[in-house]
Amino acid sequence: MGESMAAVTAPTGKAESILAAAQRTFLASGFGAVSMDAIAREAGASKATLYAYFSSKEELFGAVVAREGERYFRDFSAGELDPREVKASLLEIARRFLALVLSPDAIAVNRITIAEAVRFPQLGEVFWRAGPERTRAQIEGFLNRATEAGTLDIADARGAAEQFIALLRGDIHPRQLLRLDKPADAMELDAAATSAVDTFLRAFGK
Amino acid sequence: MGESMAAVTAPTGKAESILAAAQRTFLASGFGAVSMDAIAREAGASKATLYAYFSSKEELFGAVVAREGERYFRDFSAGELDPREVKASLLEIARRFLALVLSPDAIAVNRITIAEAVRFPQLGEVFWRAGPERTRAQIEGFLNRATEAGTLDIADARGAAEQFIALLRGDIHPRQLLRLDKPADAMELDAAATSAVDTFLRAFGK
């Protein structure tokens, strides 16, 4: 780990195909159930080559999580939304957030990060900063602008952002982590967004 | 699995000490990182004895999760709380819920259940029914009584219960799952309860 956990920028050629193969297999089956043999096969390389790029299975795993964490949350933004149209803007934020957080890949990364939190304590930090931390900051920014615009009544924007996110997760997110439901379709996703925004506005709207 | 996943009732003697040892080791390190040798050592028994009681590592693991899931949530109740004192009662529910859900052992079971959801799909169901399902039913019952008593304004009690739980989890619960914070102390727990109840009452109080 350590060294290449920072190597989020995509390497080229063989290293890239190894990372891609590792990503597919790890996300599908977790850490323990995957062997370096399997990854080598999937990558069309030999095990020795894997070890030429990543000095251990743990390091390869760390590199995958860091990369995926970045990739999925990089694009989340709420900067251009109009704070005067609170309800519409919150709904848009809600949909973007849920589409991101409930996507099968994001769920898989989240699941594995939780699973290996004991073995790799730093992994949780990497994931949190790349994901939840970033989305919260974006939402907090919007709430501040809405408060200034006079469309919301919020004293603690950071806390309110956390609560909005909590409402959005609802029980869909935990249930997805446990694999109790198949991936949410657009309709369920919309229903969850609407219900969360309604309650949030009942609490903080004017 | 299958067979003895229903055997929640505590066996006696050796079987009990094996289950207890398996619980300690699995909760501490997860499924993949624990060997049957380690459990046998911890139980003060031989591996052969383990296999006399549980026909595979998977079955032993399933028995542990079912037992722990039951154990932690069995006592959760909101039946005796006064719906006319909404705020005080909700605060009490909140404290009980958080004390339960954020306890290190419950977190550990939750974490492992998520971790192994891919390998053991039934495990998530067992956990959900023993835990979240039960707490939600209790809270939903209280919200219904409060609505009848006229102290809350709720149309969909089930949905509101889910949202209350979501607010309670906040970001403490996900952060605990990722091992980002040390176990929450009484003060943090109280702050989380208060903040969730405040927002919930802003949305559904009168």
Next chain:
DNA sequence: GTCTATACAGTGATAGAC
């Protein structure tokens, strides 16, 4: 850098004595 082949440790599971 990349391969094949292999060393070596550790795993889940079982046979057989008591």
Next chain:
DNA sequence: GTCTATCACTGTATAGAC
């Protein structure tokens, strides 16, 4: 029922040829 000893196997990791 419980133990010791051992099985067959798979895992990570490396050596050496090209």
